[in-house]
Amino acid sequence: MSRCSVALVNPPFNGTFDGAPIGLLYLGAALENAGHDVTLHDFGGIQTDMAQAAAKVLDRRPGIIGIGGTSPSFAEALRLATEIRRRDKEVWIVKGGCHERFGRQVDAFCGLDGEAGPMDAAVFAAAAESQMVQLARDRADGMVNPRPMDGIRLRWTARVGLGLSSPLSPAVSAIRLAPVRHLISDRGRYTYGGIFGGANATQVITYRGCPFDCSFCALPKDVLWHEWEAVERDIRGLRVQGYDAVFIDDGTFTLDWDWAKRVCDLLHECGLMWACQTRVDKVNEERLTHMARSGCVYVYYGLESGSDRVRKAINKPLEPTEIVKGIQRTRELGMRATASFIFGVPLGNAGTEHDSREDWEASVKLIREAKPHNVIPTIFSYYPGSPAWDRLPERRKGAYVKGESREPVWSFFDDGYGGIHHVTKEVAGDIRDYLSREIPDYLWPGLAAVAKSTD
Secondary structure, X not given: XXXXXXXXXXXXXXXXXXXXXXXXXXXXXXXXXXXXXXXXXXXXXXXXXXXXXXHHHOOOOOOEEEEOOOHHHHHHHHHHHHHHHHHOOOOEEEEEOXXXXXXHHHHHHXXXXXXXXXXXXXXXXXXXXXXXXXXXXXXXXXXXXXXXXXXXXXXXXXXXXXXXXXXXXXXXXXXXXXXXXXXXXXXXXXXXHHOOOOXXXXXEOOEEOOOOXXXXXXXXXXXXXXXXXHHHHHHHOOOOOOOOEEEEOOOOOOOOHHHHHHHHHHHHHOOXXXXXXXXXXXXXXXXXXXXXXXXXXXXXXEEEOOOHHHHHHOOOOOOHHHHHHXXXXXXXXXXXXXXXXXXXXXXXXXXXXXXXXXXXXXXXXXXXXXXXXXXXXXXXXXXXXXXXXXXXXXXXXOHHHHOXXXXXXXXXXXXXXXXXXXXXXXXXXXXXXXXXXXXXXXXOOXXXXXXXXXX
């Protein structure tokens, strides 16, 4: 079989996440398993000139360049793709994500409606390993353009049109292979917010998707469980690879407690300290106690708001008494409890109405009562694939192309930088100032400095 050289890229972006691009590592595993050559370029969080980044990506003359990233980094991904296309007219450039649903403005920029653009294809499958392997096979076999297949949208040309072939199985390698962490050249740069005290850390995924219907979340609603043999092989190999700590990157780790308990026991057996994210309505005394005893040191809870009407608006029906009990018990068992709260939330189906000072005060009151170790404030963002996205006017969906929300004030909020928000930057500044004044001791380390340095 012919081999294809594939470069996987996380674009330059000034976001807050400081973990490895785990999705690209799974793509790398599938491509390597199919016999292709893979390199990884992670520019996330690094001040990198786009021209320099493009030159580095093209250094080994790849046949395919797969650009990942999050929705907020979409504009940077397109800028990088444009720079790459300027230097190389023949390489296939593939963008991953839900962005084919952005509307005509983005379609035009990406070359998906007949206009000139840098992208050859947009892969929007929830688990894209099968699609990338097929693209690499076609490229290695000498095809000039990508061909239509399920889960991929192509550039509209005379020779290649939009369309679907017979469906590919999303389970091909998506749930059977461990991520190839050897592609990471500098694992010491990933600190995971310092939650592991400087220990060498990495991520593990045991399933994909999320069954809940929070209005702001773009995760697929169908849950795809990884095969246990693959999860076990992955975790057992971490010590050999020099890792001491693991962040379980499942959307809600304790979604299925029988499964999660099995993972807890394996982590404990392997002597790994670990952290996870979950919901307070998916933990209890038994679960939290078992997590603590098996080496869990940190739990991230998406609490979102102390206001009843805001929780209703985002479809996250958590009870305040349940929140307080879960946070306090997490602390009592020796685990660090961090909570996210969302501000700038749209209220109603139309117009500019958003949460008020009264709603912010309800969140601050709940924070002071529950006493999490830290609070990570987020700002409501419209993400493609989320229920809220469908209510966003079409004219605003193209804002990702322009790079909206790059002003400094948004960097105070987790994932605020780069998103499309319901509130203005002036309102975001008011929220930042209010939280910095009311709960400075709860804010995630570093946010106080951000608050002082932003306009």
